Amino acid sequence: MLVAIPAYREERSIGAVVAAIQHKFSYDVLVVNDGSPDGTSAAARHAGAIVLDLPCNLGIGGAVQTAFLYAMNGGYDALVRIDGDGQHEIDDIPSVLKPILDEHADAVIGSRFLGEKEYRISIPRIFGIHFFRLLVGLFTGYRVTDPTSGFFAINRRLIEFYSYHYPSDYPEVDAYILMHRLGARTVEVPVRMHARAEGKSSITTFDALYYMVKVTLSFLINAIRRFG
Amino acid sequence: MNRITLLSVCMSVALLVYILEMVRRRRLREEYSILWLFGSLVILILSVKRDWLARLSFSAGIAYPPSFLFLVGILFILLILIHFSIAISKLHQMNKRMAQELALLKESAEKGEGGGTLQP
Numbered sequence A: 001m002l003v004a005i006p007a008y009r010e011e012r013s014i015g016a017v018v019a020a021i022q023h024k025f026s027y028d029v030l031v032v033n034d035g036s037p038d039g040t041s042a043a044a045r046h047a048g049a050i051v052l053d054l055p056c057n058l059g060i061g062g063a064v065q066t067a068f069l070y071a072m073n074g075g076y077d078a079l080v081r082i083d084g085d086g087q088h089e090i091d092d093i094p095s096v097l098k099p100i101l102d103e104h105a106d107a108v109i110g111s112r113f114l115g116e117k118e119y120r121i122s123i124p125r126i127f128g129i130h131f132f133r134l135l136v137g138l139f140t141g142y143r144v145t146d147p148t149s150g151f152f153a154i155n156r157r158l159i160e161f162y163s164y165h166y167p168s169d170y171p172e173v174d175a176y177i178l179m180h181r182l183g184a185r186t187v188e189v190p191v192r193m194h195a196r197a198e199g200k201s202s203i204t205t206f207d208a209l210y211y212m213v214k215v216t217l218s219f220l221i222n223a224i225r226r227f228g
Numbered sequence B: 001m002n003r004i005t006l007l008s009v010c011m012s013v014a015l016l017v018y019i020l021e022m023v024r025r026r027r028l029r030e031e032y033s034i035l036w037l038f039g040s041l042v043i044l045i046l047s048v049k050r051d052w053l054a055r056l057s058f059s060a061g062i063a064y065p066p067s068f069l070f071l072v073g074i075l076f077i078l079l080i081l082i083h084f085s086i087a088i089s090k091l092h093q094m095n096k097r098m099a100q101e102l103a104l105l106k107e108s109a110e111k112g113e114g115g116g117t118l119q120p
Helices: A014-024 A040-046 A060-073 A090-101 A123-140 A156-164 A171-182 A205-224 B003-024 B030-048 B050-059 B065-111
Strands: A002-007 A028-033 A050-053 A078-081 A107-111 A152-155 A186-190
Touching: A002 A014, A002 A040, A002 A060, A014 A028, A014 A040, A014 A090, A028 A040, A028 A060, A040 A050, A050 A060, A050 B065, A060 A078, A060 A156, A060 A171, A060 B065, A078 A090, A078 A156, A090 A107, A090 A152, A090 A186, A123 A171, A123 A205, A152 A156, A156 A171, A171 A205, B003 B030, B030 B050, B030 B065, B050 B065
Parallel strands: A002 A028, A002 A078, A028 A050, A107 A186
Antiparallel strands: A078 A152, A107 A152
């Protein structure tokens, strides 16, 4: 069992996240440092994680894929991916893993909208989430509530597939079409999200627009692409 | 030979020689030189055989031959730029893989287990 945490400029939060996982569970903890110029790598090592240092910044998808490669080489049967900023609730890891361990699903995605707690999100985000729900539903038939969630678990089959095919940036929505093409079974489970401990999300309106266009394009391309 | 013909012949020959020299010195890879060589040859031919340009232009339904030349030039530049975008995408993909493998190798070297076992 591998918990993978992609990290870029997370020196203030990564140590606590790694330590919390190791304190509560016996999973291996892997931090992929995506070329951070700060002390992310040292903080993660100090907390006892296995650390992969990318020599340059590859973007989130490239960093997460490095974790998939590590899991593939290491023979891991399942991988959980969480954020390094402390937003994802560590205690929810077992419930995200459970359907995989029970072999009921190939991928389990943690959704912050399935639980009882209400999340206050900005209008553009609500719009984006509805748009991606519609896109995913239309092209894959998967009924998802939180299409951009970065809290998920995958089994060996998807670890191997993603090691070769994984989008470079904004991979979460895209992953649905890849899973659909593979005929993977997905399920969403409720997870809790915390407010960011450090810093603010730096997404501007232009970024958001670019995000929508890029994701939609690569989603549609992946719908007609051939995978060798 | 009038002055404009002389000028364009000189320029296209200079371009041709420059490209060949770059390839000879291994500053430019053969695969990337093909389009450039082809382009400079076309300019050279059209400079010498100006009636060819006129005939090609008229058969394409363009009354003013220089317009046809611009069209060909723009299409050629477009082709080269697309070629570069493809080359950059390929380099991007290779660069990503190398960075990933390097990170994995560094980790396994630190563990003292020797090299990685990545398949291509």
